[in-house]
Amino acid sequence: MREERLLSIRELSKDFGGLRALDRVSLGAEEGKITAVIGPNGAGKTTLINAISRVFKCDGGEILFDNKQIGKLQAHDITGVGIARTFQVVRLFKQLTVLENVMIGSHSRMKTGIFQVLCRTGLARSEEENAQKDGMDALRFVGLEDKAGNLAGTLAYGQQRLVELARALASKPRLLLLDEPAAGLNPREVDMLFNLFERIREQRITIVLVEHNMGLVMSCADMVVVLAQGRTIAEGSPKEIGNNPTVIKAYLGKGWVYDRS
């Protein structure tokens, strides 16, 4: 059966020792849309992101990206197929500059070999220039182009998150996996994030967003998937999810009122 959605996860399972982190999870993300994955802590959300980005092998199920099986790929292959991610706790290369960090995002798109690079052939030089240009473009997109030369470790936490996003964008992905990008950000920064998401969506980049910040989720997501204890318990539009009694019981709580304003 030909899969319509860009990302399709079928019956995915993952065990860690005795703990079943993912239990036959199935979900999908449509191209150009923002799909949010929500749920209580320990639900398996980050495990899901790790599974898609091939940090480890899964014990069951399959992952289809653009109708191709990616479940057997190695971690360093995913940027090649067009998937990029950020991390729950920021993982930047602290001793490198902001620009160098972002240029790492372009790494897999640079195809020249050792000798060409060492001899600084025309091709190698132009690739390096392009990587630099793409890096600066990505930094401009998140508004940090003036910090390009600073050491990544010296930036404020919110800015580090943006650099991570820029690094992911520099790989020109088709799918962005974002793991709690709003964590640790103040409301103003979250608003900025929302605007960035809209602009990313304009470029037809698909986003899978794991997030606890319900305001952000409900206002930008096209589709919401709810995980609890490694299983999908609900899937639907933000409005549907907001009114779903199972979800309210498992996660949202009664006090929550859905309001897309």
Add this chain to the structure above:
Amino acid sequence: MAEIVETIVIGISIGCLYGLIGLCFTVIYNATDVINFAQGEFLMLGAVWSWLLATVLGISLWIAALIIVGLSLIAAVVFERIVITPLMNMNAGFIRIAICTMGISMIISGATGVLTKFDWLRADPFFGITVWGVGGVSIQPQYVMVVVETLIFLGIYYFFSKSTIYGIALRATGFNKTTVRLLGVAPAAMVFLAFGIAAVMSGLGGMAMAPVTNPNAMMGLPLVIKGFVAAIVGGLGNPYAAVVGGIFVGVLASLVTAYLSSAYAEIAVFAVLIGFLAIRPSGLFGEAK
């Protein structure tokens, strides 16, 4: 036949020494994530002090042992206060700390070398020239003493780590500093405790071994390397396994030395290490990852 047994006995004895180093090193590693290259120096110091006190000054063995315990503790305190804790407070990566311990190891052996002119010292055996004959096999009591001492230390460590609050906390520090605090113990104290235990055990081990290994200022580094091998062969993180690993290494080295040469023994030991690292990095008793 008798020769093989003698060789094995010597091997077990020296192996206990390696295992002791491995044990001490593991205790420190579990508690602080620090690889202590200077571990062998504590043993060397114990051996040199033993020579100084017992052979040169003629002090009775029991008193000498007490003095060595005291000196070892002082060495541990100085080492920990001046070097380890400041670095840990600086959030230095443990590579830096490990290299620093290597530097300290050189300082200690270098200083001792200057004072002893890097000579090979001759320490008198504790039991005079008595040699035990057991079924045609002659065994020097000194070797047996090392084994007995190691077993006693193991026992003490076992009791200490299972039954006393400090011991439990010491095991826990490696896992979780918060747990340690909940037990009402300061994590910083754990660092000192780990180093203190390691220094004292190594010091006394060195004392026992002084008559048979001829103390030398530079003996620390080869010993600590064997201690690492012992810890890895046994299973990194498991103090008891380190002793087993040490005995394994000791017997192997002893046998190869007897039938080939000491250089081949070294090769054998390191080949075993590389073999373990390549095939079973978790050691004999570690959990395979």
Add this chain to the structure above:
Amino acid sequence: MRSTKPTTILIIVLLVVVATLPLFGKYVTYLSHLIGIAIILALGINIFWGLCGQIQFGAAGFYAVGAYACALLQAKLGWHVAYALPAAVLASLLIGLVTAPALLRLKIHTLALGTMAFALVVYYWLETTASVTGGEEGLRVLAAYVSGYRLGPVFYYYLITLFVILGFIVAERFKRCKIGRAWMAIREDEGCAAVMGINVGRYKLLAFLICCGYLGLGGALFAQQSGWITPMSFGIFYNVTIIFPVIVGGLGSNWGCILGGVVMTLLPQVLSGMQQYQVLVYGFLLAGLMFAPKGLASLLEEGTRKLWRTFSVVAHTGDKTEDRQHCGEN
């Protein structure tokens, strides 16, 4: 804006000194051999350890492979040094290739021990195979000739200097390109680097092999300039001291390698009257450096910056006021 006059003068002076060094005498030439080799070794170790972040405690092993391979090819097979030298580098690469699968899987602590174990195996093996390698007594390295002229210390000075310059340029190129970035990413966060598209295994192997290459080259050059090699030069103590130049100069800095090479070669000469204090001094140096992680290179950078300012002011005392403003300090 930097003033160009003092810089150019200094550079010219340095170049002249380097070019005419052998004129300063045999001892100076001999020292510069050692400095050059130390720099080459440091550059190699810096690539694997400084840039890629993988501990290399077994450098002496590959260094020995290079030295003995070269010497043996000359002595036993009669090869000319022009062939033996590259062959020695290849030998080091090959051994690196063979040991890589076992070593590169290891992380940090076990990597440190594994590499050390390798170096020690090499050392003890050299001691045991007396029939082939001369064992403890060592091996005589035959002098090489080109059209009747003996290749002596002066020739080797220029050869070593050439390799130092080439090695430095290559190391700097690596550092500033995508390969160096990938290595540093691996150093900072291996898991993250992988997800960003960096094939960690392949890049580690590359760094490792390049390091082996530098080490093998250094070893072969050492054999040539030394005339006689024994296992003692590659033993436990040297295995520890071989990493000093990189650490002294600051891990990650190629200029630091040059600085470290100079300092660590001259240090024993300074201490020559006080041989027995050598271990002690080295210990203090190593331990002390760990409290200043960026090594002497960065400490000196600060110092030279201040020195430069003073020097520029003095050099421009006679200038007209507008010129001085143009060439004011950054």
